[in-house]
Amino acid sequence: SNSLMAGKRGLIMGLANDKSIAWGIAKACADAGAELAFSYQGEALKKRVGPLAEQLGSTVVLPCDVGDMDSVEALFAELEKTWGKLDFVVHAIGFSDKSELRGRYVDTSRDNFLNTMDISVYSFTAIAQRAEKIMAEGGAMLTLTYYGAEQVMPHYNVMGVAKAALEASVMYLAEDLGKDGIRVNAISAGPIKTLAASGIGDFRYILKWNELNSPLRRNVTTEDVGKAALYLLSDLGSGTTGEVLHVDAGYHVVGMKAVDAPDI
Ligand code: NAD
Numbered sequence: 459s460n461s462l463m464a465g466k467r468g469l470i471m472g473l474a475n476d477k478s479i480a481w482g483i484a485k486a487c488a489d490a491g492a493e494l495a496f497s498y499q500g501e502a503l504k505k506r507v508g509p510l511a512e513q514l515g516s517t518v519v520l521p522c523d524v525g526d527m528d529s530v531e532a533l534f535a536e537l538e539k540t541w542g543k544l545d546f547v548v549h550a551i552g553f554s555d556k557s558e559l560r561g562r563y564v565d566t567s568r569d570n571f572l573n574t575m576d577i578s579v580y581s582f583t584a585i586a587q588r589a590e591k592i593m594a595e596g597g598a599m600l601t602l603t604y605y606g607a608e609q610v611m612p613h614y615n616v617m618g619v620a621k622a623a624l625e626a627s628v629m630y631l632a633e634d635l636g637k638d639g640i641r642v643n644a645i646s647a648g649p650i651k652t653l654a655a656s657g658i659g660d661f662r663y664i665l666k667w668n669e670l671n672s673p674l675r676r677n678v679t680t681e682d683v684g685k686a687a688l689y690l691l692s693d694l695g696s697g698t699t700g701e702v703l704h705v706d707a708g709y710h711v712v713g714m715k716a717v718d719a720p721d722i
Pocket of ligand 1: 471472473474475477478479480498499503522523524525551552577602603604605646647648649650651652653654655
C-alpha cells in the first residue's frame with residue numbers, strides 16, 4: 459500500500475465481478491489511497507458490484523448503461539452532486555454480440571457493427587465530455603483496448619475494428635483535453651479470462667498461444683493491468699497522454715510466433 463492516490467477521487471466503470479479488469483484497477487487505486495465510485499450496467503449487476511465496492515470502502519455505487527445518454531447524464535449529475543469534482547475515470551466497457559465474435563469479419567451485420575461502435579467506442583467520448591466538466595483541477599482518463607486493433611486476431615472481428623477506433627479517439631481526446639491538464643490514455647491488455655472474453659471464439663486457445671509466445675512466457679493478470687493503470691492515473695504519468703500502453707507480457711513485439719498451443 460502507498461499514498462500515490464491520496465486525496466484523489468475516481469469513477470470506475472465496467473465492474474462486473476472480481477475477474478473484471480476494472481476490479482484489478484480499482485484495487486490498485488484503492489490500495490494507493492484513492493476514493494472510488496462505481497457504476498454498474500443494470501440491476502442484475504448491482505448485487506455483484508455493491509459488495510465489491512464496499513470491500514474497497516466505497517459507498518458511491520450508481521447505475522449507468524452507456525447505450526443510453528440520459529443514463530450517462532444522470533450518472534455525472536449525481537457524481538457532481540456527491541463529490542463536486544472528479545480526478546480520474548476508468549472506462550473498462552466493451553460489447554459485441556457474441557455470435558459475431560467468431561467466424562468471418564466480412565459477415566458482420568450493420569446492427570451489430572453500430573451497436574459495437576456505440577457501446578465500445580462512442581461511450582468513452584460521451585464519458586469524456588461529461589467528466590471534463592467536473593475535472594476543474596485536471597485529471598486522467600483511461601480506457602482498455604486490445605492488440606486486435608493493430609493486427610488481425612482470430613474471432614476478434616468487429617471488436618478489432620471498434621478498438622482501432624477507440625485507440626484513435628484516445629489521441630483526439632488527448633489533444634482536446636490536454637490544455638486543461640486532463641490526460642487520456644489506454645492500456646492494451648493481453649488476453650485475460652473475464653466474462654466479456656468468454657464470448658470470444660476459441661478464447662482458451664488464444665490464452666494458451668499468448669502464454670507460450672509472449673516474451674515473459676505467461677499471461678497477464680488483472681493485477682498487472684492495475685499496476686500499469688496506477689501509473690497512468692497517478693502523478694507518475696504526469697507527462698504521458700494519448701498513449702496506448704501494452705500490458706501484454708510483451709506479446710506485441712514478437713514478430714515470429716513459433717510455439718503452437720497443444721490441443722486443449
Ligand atoms: P468484463 O465482462 O468483466 O467487463 C466488461 C464490462 O462492460 C461489464 O462490467 C459490463 O457490464 C460492461 N458493459 C457492457 N455493456 C455496457 C453498457 N451498455 N453500459 C455499461 N456497461 C456495459 O470484461 P473485461 O475483460 O474486464 O472487459 C473490460 C474492458 O477490457 C473491455 O473494454 C474489454 O474489451 C477490454 N479488454 C479485455 C481483454 C481481455 O482479454 N479480457 C483484453 C484487452 C482489453
